Amino acid sequence: FSKNGKEIGNLDSSLKSPAKLLPNKLISPSGTVSNEGAVLRSGITSQTASGVLSGSGVLNARPGSATSSGMLTQMVSNADVAREYVEKVADLLLEFSQADSIVKSHMCNQSLLGRLFQMFNKIEPPILTKILKCINNLSTDPNCLESLQRAGAIRHLIPNLELREGALVSRIHNEVLNALFNLCKINKRRQEQAAENGIIPHLMNFITSESPLKQHALPLLCDMAHASRNSREQLRAHGGLDIYLNLLEDENWAGTALDSLAVCLAHDNDHRKVEQALLKKEAIQKLVKFFQSCPEQYFTHILDPFLKIITKSSRINTTLAVNGLTTLLVARLDHQDAIARLNLLKLIKAVYEHHPRPKQLIVENDLPQKLQNLIEERRDGHNRSGGQVLVKQMATSLLKALHINTVL
Template structure:
């Protein structure tokens, strides 16, 4: 019915645990009821009395050492009853429970067991006493300065600095959040530090110490942070951070508090944003990633990353995401992040050169990407964030390079649909900056940069800027690196191809630019690999749906482009795609027809080969219900008399006549088929032989004889049939 309970627990605790372990939620008490349970209330009361008991309240007959001796004696008795402890510093103890008993224990074990009857360890008691003593000193020193009673301000400030160092050390060594909460709240530490920070007349050193202590206490306890936020410490810290005359130490303390607040949870994050922190944090990025400004920039980047909720990826509500992106764009964040992208990459290279043992197994961005997922899916590009600080690794340039790239992409992604964010991104300096880093950063960073370029390629206003910045050759280079080993292209290859598709789909100038940069052999490779893969029933690769439209559009781009198409076997790819099984028959027929009309001497010979004829026959047989495919086929055939002759001799007429005479054929499609028949008859070497062999006349007349002229509502079909018959020097027999 419930998990096994520890032996020796009190009845009150047993009852509390049994209530928590009730299987049916209806029988289980609420959190509020559990908080009011007698076990929690009694323990809280006992702990509060112990922690807040002043040292002078002890009786004269009981000294501190006597109290400690009593605690140690109780610990030894409890140890003797429960277990045998061993260690380096061994002692023999006598138990008061049943005679002599030999036991061994160590100092470490003694410290772990050293508790009084309230359950508080000696270390926690010492922590409480130490913090109370430090806070008493700080309270007096801050008050003497505020009230103008300090005889020697320099001495008081020195005392404050020393006490502040001791306070921060105590917070770093705190082991119990509950003890920290009770101690700081009992000593009114939050009010003392907030008042000191707000006192503009105090020396800046005193205010700095107070801010550092507030940040340290907030890191130790979120409840304490909540008290600071309630008292309004965030606006005070942001004012100090924004002030130009503030020292690096003050700014660092303010940034620590901001980052701690951002990491404490959504409520704290929204409070930070509501105080106007984002523009101020963006301003800190001007310090760069070198010299004394590196630490400030690290804290600012971390705070922005959390405050903007980058780690939530695409899960952030659209309206909220656009609002955050707009605030950051107005703060001029994009150019600063682009500048930091290069600075952090340089820092990462310096870190690697300083540590010869570091072996970076990442290949460059042109080598593809191991990143999984899809744009708009669950990967780092489009899904939740992949950023995490590796354990045991310092905050190096490599980590912050990834953080900058992730932040840049996410803010741009969330700003989609916002004209002001788009306008801020469509800047030649920003695009030049990210493109300059694309070929030098590792592939993990390149994935995020490519994601940003892909977003820009979807903006009409950005297309020309991307072209002028040299995006097309850069993207082709990334794509080439992804496919140079004959692989599937990887994540970076897919994003590069998407961006190129958006850039070049309807623009002949950019198509030629891509062709001259070496795109055509990559597209041909994709078509060849993908068609072979999909022929066995596998799903059509995503790369094929992006590559085919680009490759087919280039047939009518320019002479230089067609020379590259011819050189790399694009005609063979077109013939392969003309097959119905490829799913790209229409695009391939249009491409072949366009090229044939411009340079027939290059294309016609290839179309007369057997595999090309077979593809065209198959296209007819399988597309008798698709008007657009039949129109493209008619357009292609009409441009080449030699092709007409070859088709007439290679089994093209029988399926054509079957489709014409089929009663289920639609009138509009029958018109196209009859036009095709007329073109074939016109260019046939032996037209009479063609008519006799395929019984063309009788089958055409059957269109009228089957049900008489009364049923013929297809006037245009009737007229066309009569025209074809006249061209064959025959008359219609009614």
């Protein structure tokens, strides 16, 4: 132990006085370091850190050794060893976790990570916070993510979200959520692991309690709809669909929430529990209100999720149509964007095909005339664009279908 302690002390001294590592010619008379010196110092620091981490055995410690995490573990269990030594090692690991990718790769030794994770429930909150910060720092490096996953980072991080009391709880939660976000973004397998290990109730709690960490929890919760069948089932069981519906009133998250709802419905099972949830009066009202009040800059992006919803469920389709959606669709046919008009026509066609009173729909909304206007319109030289051609073709096809219905 004394040998390692000496090495740590020497490194600590070197890091505090980086100029000692540099040749004199790279240091100006004022004591500042030239650009060349800064580059060299960075390289030397990286080499020094890597050397200590690997050469001294800090990161290559085997079970029972007295170095690094093995030393930490022994300190935690040995009441005779002063607490400051545990904290000093934690400080050292935290320092290395802020270094470059080479140092971080040495830190992702499976033995070290495994022992750090095992210590989570054995150390005091101040030291736990530092270790969690260390893991969070590692998670910012894409090259470390696979190693963290193999070491079981997700299943060890999530239980720390159960902490509810203490001065450092918010900091602990912040480090954990940030690390989980880095691990889970654009990776469905890790998102599924997080769901399997119980993250969804914690995310729900942060969101419903208006926690300052809500903005960290929201993207994770919305991603869960895309992860797996199991994650979607847990979402539904814990009230995640209600969260998505409530987010329709949040301009920043409405589009993402609507897309998550569409994905959940698309993968609804034979029990149709998602469909039943979206058929509730309050849910239908929120969907119609959102369509009506959606800001113009987001409007074109919500049409595809709406189309997925009403083409997946004829019952939701009909219920939305008779509760005001049809009129809103027809009213937006003059939208400036050709692709938006095309998607609106697709929505109207889907509504028309399942409407309980199609002739009433046609007459009340003056639909034939609106379609004729689309067919005949010219838009300042854009009438020959690919999108506009498709709009005219779609409008013509739908107008013929309406004519057949009115004749019959």
